[in-house]
Amino acid sequence: MDTRQPRPGVCEADALPEDVVLRVTGLCKTYGGNGRDARSGVVKAVDDVSFDVRRGRTLALVGESGCGKTTIARCVLRAVEPTAGRVTFRTAAGETVDLSDLPVRRLRALRAEFQMVFQDPYASLNPRLKVRDIIAEPLVIHGWRDRARIDARVDELLQLVGLRRDHANRYPNAFSGGQRQRIGIARALALSPRLIVADEAVSALDVSVQAQILNLLLDLQDALGLSYLFVSHDLAVIKHVADEVAVMYVGQMVEQGPCEDLFRRPLHPYTASLLAAVPKPDPSLRGGPRPLAGEVASPRNPPSGCYFHPRCPFAEARCKEMAPAWREVEPGRSVRCHRADELTLLGVRA
Incomplete structure (x- = not known):
């Protein structure tokens, strides 16, 4: 029997507020252990984590390497199966579904509504495919067959992320890291998702390019009404993009609150x-x-x-x-x- 108590401000799935796109409740992910002793070698990568992501807003997960941020992101997308807890998602049709317990066939159909931007813009793009085919791949997987319609959508997405239409006929090795990440963002947007999970989306980029990609993500959020679950260890990045911040330590959430309040007065x-x-570049602020x-x-x-x-x-x-x-x-x-x-x-x- 599940004896976990609901987290403060967290309601049951059937009472999900209208402005909440994603609700994670009591999420746990453990690795290891043997059949004889459940405590033997068990690693609690995520330990009873709960949070909401609201429509058109950004929740950032921050903490040191190994604290469970990426594992949470993968559990939300069901790239990793959670050990316990619920991941409740509100679809574009207004239906509330528990992704953590959804059959694979139905989950695949819903993946159009939540997508991921990966950390490494070099490893996340297939070097054997042209940009047009990379961006079109999710469209084809989800049943698009009209080539003219697909090409028109690819051209629209390239312009949306600040690339030219002729870039569609090039291979990934012709682009810089920032341009490759723009391609990854275009691919994530192909099916008009409601939720984007960005896992260290700018950590592999130069600082000047980071600012460009972050501003692009913010512009896209305003234009398309996107919700972001943003994973990062960089507090300067978090302060620039986040509306709310959840701080992780050894698999547990230790603090959560509005970004400005948390930065001004941590608890x-x-x-x-x-x-x-x-x-701190200003000597007067050091110490x-x-x-x-x-x-x-x-x-x-x-x-x-x-x-x-x-x-x-x-x-x-x-x-x-x-x-x-x-x-x-x-x-x-x-x-x-x-x-x-x-x-x-x-x-x-x-």
């Missing part, structure tokens, strides 16, 4: 430490908390109590013994910390 010591680690000591906890053998307590400068005895509950401490802001109500943590100064 969890780990969030404050991430913000303090952001490079503040020192970088975290110690190593990230292992998801195979996490610490007792709060997973963050071995590295936390504010840890108490209860932090070592009792796992903190995920709770809403003020409207729209939730945290997993015993001392969130009493700590005053430094954020990013204007």
Whole structure:
């Protein structure tokens, strides 16, 4: 029997608000273990994570490498099968479906409504196909047969992402990294999805090109009403694109809230430490908390109590013994910390 309690602000699937495109509830993903002892070698890659992605808005998942961000993204798309939890999606027709329990045949038909932009623009494009065929592939898979209609759609998408129509007849090796990512974005948009999952979509690009791609994503969101689940470890990128931010640590969500509020006044010591680690070009803004000591906890053998307590400068005895509950401490802001109500943590100064 499932004894998990609903997260603050998270309703049942049949009560999904009109403005919510995606709701993830109690998502878990474990790897390893043997048939005799379920605890043997088990890695909790994602541990009871819940969040909403709203229509026309961006939720960013942020945290150190290995914290479970990409695993969450893949579970949402069913590229990886979740161990437990629900992934509820509102279709364009207004139907609410649980993607985590959907038959494969029906899931394939729904994939037109949620697509992914991959991290590596070099590895994610087939070098043997021309750009026209790369962008047209999802159209063909979903039943488009009229070649003239397909070509017209490809030309429209190329212009939408800032490329020329004649680029359609070239191979991926003729393009820079930023142009290749534009091609990947065009492919993701081919079937007019409602939700885009962007997994470190700009981390492989030069900084100047990153800004161009981020601005393109924001322009497309405004023009097409897209919702983004944006995965990144770069807080500067997150601040530029996100409406809401969810901070991950060792598979758990430790803080969630509106982007501006979270950057200005973090509630969890780990969030404050991430913000303090952001490079500051202005000497007058340097200083503040020192970088975290110690190593990230292992998801195979996490610490007792709060997973963050071995590295936390504010840890108490209860932090070592009792796992903190995920709770809403003020409207729209939730945290997993015993001392969130009493700590005053430094954020990013204007």
